Amino acid sequence: MVRSGFAESVHRGPVIALGADGEPVLAAGAVGEPIFPRSSNKPLQAAAMVRCGLDLDGKLLALAAASHSGEDFHVVGAREILAGAGLTTDALQCPPGLPMDEPSLHALIRRGGGPDRVHMNCSGKHAAMLATCVAAGWPTASYRDPAHPLQAEIRRTIERLSGEPVTAVGVDGCGAPIFALSVAGLARAFRAMVLSDHGSPERTVADAMRTYPEWTSGSTRPERALMEAVPGLLLKSGAEGVEAFALADGRAGAFKIDDGAARARPPVTVALLRRLGAAREPGADVAALDRVGLAEVKGGGRRVGEIRVTLDGR
Numbered sequence: 001m002v003r004s005g006f007a008e009s010v011h012r013g014p015v016i017a018l019g020a021d022g023e024p025v026l027a028a029g030a031v032g033e034p035i036f037p038r039s040s041n042k043p044l045q046a047a048a049m050v051r052c053g054l055d056l057d058g059k060l061l062a063l064a065a066a067s068h069s070g071e072d073f074h075v076v077g078a079r080e081i082l083a084g085a086g087l088t089t090d091a092l093q094c095p096p097g098l099p100m101d102e103p104s105l106h107a108l109i110r111r112g113g114g115p116d117r118v119h120m121n122c123s124g125k126h127a128a129m130l131a132t133c134v135a136a137g138w139p140t141a142s143y144r145d146p147a148h149p150l151q152a153e154i155r156r157t158i159e160r161l162s163g164e165p166v167t168a169v170g171v172d173g174c175g176a177p178i179f180a181l182s183v184a185g186l187a188r189a190f191r192a193m194v195l196s197d198h199g200s201p202e203r204t205v206a207d208a209m210r211t212y213p214e215w216t217s218g219s220t221r222p223e224r225a226l227m228e229a230v231p232g233l234l235l236k237s238g239a240e241g242v243e244a245f246a247l248a249d250g251r252a253g254a255f256k257i258d259d260g261a262a263r264a265r266p267p268v269t270v271a272l273l274r275r276l277g278a279a280r281e282p283g284a285d286v287a288a289l290d291r292v293g294l295a296e297v298k299g300g301g302r303r304v305g306e307i308r309v310t311l312d313g314r
Contacts, residue, residue, distance in 0.1 A: 001297060001306075001307050002297065002305040002306060002307075002308055003297050003299065003305040004299065004304050004305060005305070011241070011261050011264040011307075012029070012258050013241065013258040014028065014033070014182075014183045014255060015028050015183065015254075015268070015272065016028075016183050016184050016253060017251075017252070017272050017275055018187050018191060018252045019276075020250045021250075022188070022191060025275070026272075026311060027184070028311065031182060031183050032182045032184055034167045034168055034180035034181060035180060035183060035256045036168075036170055036240070037242050037244065037254075037256075038173070038178060038238030038239040038240055039122070039172075039237065039238040039242075040254070041181075042064075043065045043190070043209060043236050044157055044158045044161055044162075044193070045065070045125065045129075045154050045158075046065040046125070047161070047193065047202045047205045048157035048201075049129065049131075049132040050201035050204060050205060051201040052136050052150060054128055054131055054132040054135060055084075055135060056128065056131070058211070059215045060077055060215075061204065061205060061208040062211070062212040062213075062215035063078065063127075063128075064124055064125060064128030064205075065205055065209055066125065066216040066217065067122065067216070067236075068215070068217065069099060069100040069104065069121070069218025069219070069220075069221060070097070070098065070099025070101055070104050070119040070121065071104045072104065073215075074123075074218075075118050077124065078123040081124065081131050082131070085130060085131035085134040085135070086134065087130055087131070087134070089117055091130050091140060092117040092118065092120075092126050092130070093126060093143070093144055094126045094175055094176075095120060095173075096120060097115055097120030097121060097123075098114075098119055099119050100121055100218065101218050101219070101220070121174075122173075122176070125174070126174065126176070129144075129176070130143060132150055133148075133150055136149070144175055144177065146177040151176075151177050154177075155177075155179055158179050158181065158189065161189035161202065162181050162182075162186065162188050162189040163189075164181065164182065164185040164188075166180060183254040183255055183256055184254070186242075186254040187244060187253055187254040188252070189244075190234060190236075190245060190246035190252050191246045191250045191251075191252040193234060194232070194234050194250065194252075195250050209236070210233065213228060216236065222237075222265075222266045222269075222292050225288055225292050226269065226273070228285070229288035229289050229292070230247070230273060230284050231284065232247055232249075233245060233278070234246050234247075235269070237262075241257025241258070241259070241261050241262060242254075242255070242257075242265075243255055243269050245269065245272075247276065247278060247281075251277075251278075253269075253273075253276065263295060263307065264295075264307060266292050266293060267293050267294070267295045267307045267308075267309050268309050269292075269293075270289050270293030270309075271293065272311070274289070274293075
């Protein structure tokens with residue numbers, strides 16, 4: 001990060017970009033070492049749920065793969081997923097949370113509301129996990145247990161799509177298991193999602209997310225802006241500076257900011273997309289890419305610097 005011409009902070013991390021043939025066109029840092037992809041794993045988790053019998057499509061399937069902003073339509077959607085399985089919000093085991101969307105947060109407070117599980121950004125995923133358990137005849141009370149049949153299938157799906165074994169299992173911020181992958185494996189998994197056959201669980205999830213990007217993030221989030229700016233782009237961010245994406249022809253990328261800084265994600269993503277030629281795609285909104293990629297640094301209310309991206313590697 002540069003402020004007034006002075007390099008004030010530095011964010012580093014492993015980054016990989018794959019060409020349409022699946023071969024790296026850029027690789028820097030420890031791209032083969034495991035990380036916790038955090039919410040970037042959600043599309044893979046959702047694909048496993050569909051494979052296990054989750055009967056959702058369109059907006060609600062996009063919500064199953066979401067880190068949503070807690071806007072009213074997200075909350076209504078999570079409740080609809082639960083109701084379709086004969087459940088209520090009492091079944092959710094994610095922690096209570098508040099809307100990430102500021103107007104929605106203010107509206108909730110004005111109504112006298114506070115933190116609850118359905119407003120937590122992972123409630124769509126948890127609702128879908130519960131609905132999957134009901135559809136498959138599995139117990140719901142233990143759905144977060146790594147040994148649960150649902151989590152075992154999620155692990156198998158992640159390993160199959162990434163082409164590598166899961167080497168570590170942790171607890172995500174929402175309480176569900178998180179399976180470790182390398183950034184290279186994460187990029188391969190997203191590539192596999194978009195290249196899967198029409199009608200497959202993986203392609204169905206990818207198509208739902210690309211059709212309804214506001215349901216996978218929020219109305220004003222960079223993730224939505226990027227998926228709308230680049231036709232055919234599948235993208236999912238994760239906590240601690242993770243992002244993964246794939247273009248319709250299989251070009252893909254992933255990275256992890258070592259210090260977990262979320263502010264570095266949008267400019268790095270845009271730089272990778274540009275490196276892969278996304279700005280030259282028919283229908284690409286170059287102005288939107290410019291807006292998302294510009295991470296301004298303010299001083300006294302005016303711009304005095306920016307986050308500059310350097311993509312070094314082979």
